[in-house]
Amino acid sequence: MxxxxxxxxxxxxxxxxxxxxxxxxxxxxxxxxxxxxxxxxxxxxxxxxxxxxxxxxxxxxxxxxxxxxRARPKASKLARVGPLREYVVDGLSRKLSPEQISNRLKVDHPDDESMRVSHETIYQALYFQARGGLKREV
Missing domain, CATH: 1.10.10 (Arc Repressor Mutant, subunit A)
Incomplete structure (x- = not known):
């Protein structure tokens, strides 16, 4: 063969x-x-x-x-309306960087795993509108 x-x-x-x-x-x-x-x-x-x-x-x-x-692309955590998205939008409107927002989430919500997002995810939501559309809101 x-x-x-x-x-x-x-x-x-x-x-x-x-x-x-x-x-x-x-x-x-x-x-x-x-x-x-x-x-x-x-x-x-x-x-x-x-x-x-x-x-x-x-x-x-x-x-x-x-x-x-096989793993399929899933919706970004920031694509869903909810407290995490609101927190990120608020942080961006206050001119915080995605890294600052991600680190701040751990401090402000230490026991809530649903309030976690990486700075890479925030950048993706900002620059790839199809994934999250944060750019329109900020």
Whole structure:
């Protein structure tokens, strides 16, 4: 079989099919991983996580399941109307920097984890309006 080379962090369908072929041919996890250019632990975890009720590795189902569970972009914490957004808008209107606002939140709300936001998130909300739209309010 031709060597299959991994192209990124996530396994491709072609790699999953190569794993299935290797298992059918009784190859070791290490040899399958070497052929794919992946760590043996990656192949071992993939096979363990995507076996059917009879213990067979199912590459197409594995690929579909991986796509379904992949992290999707979520709305910024500052996109939602609420006390955190109001606090940030108030701080920006008082000419505080995002770093100052982020640090001040920890002091003013030490026990409230919902009142936490990084300065990077504030910058994103300011400069990428699609994510938070703070620029319109400030």
């Amino acid at each position: 031709d060597e299959v080379v991994g192209t990124g962090r996530l396994l491709s369908l072609q790699e999953r099919l190569a794993i299935a072929d290797g298992l059918v041919n009784f190859e070791s996890m290490r040899s399958i991983a070497a052929r794919l250019g992946r760590p043996a632990s990656t192949v071992t975890r993939e096979v363990a996580a995507h076996r059917d009720e009879r213990g067979r590795y199912m590459p197409h189902r594995a690929h579909r399941d991986a796509a379904d569970t």
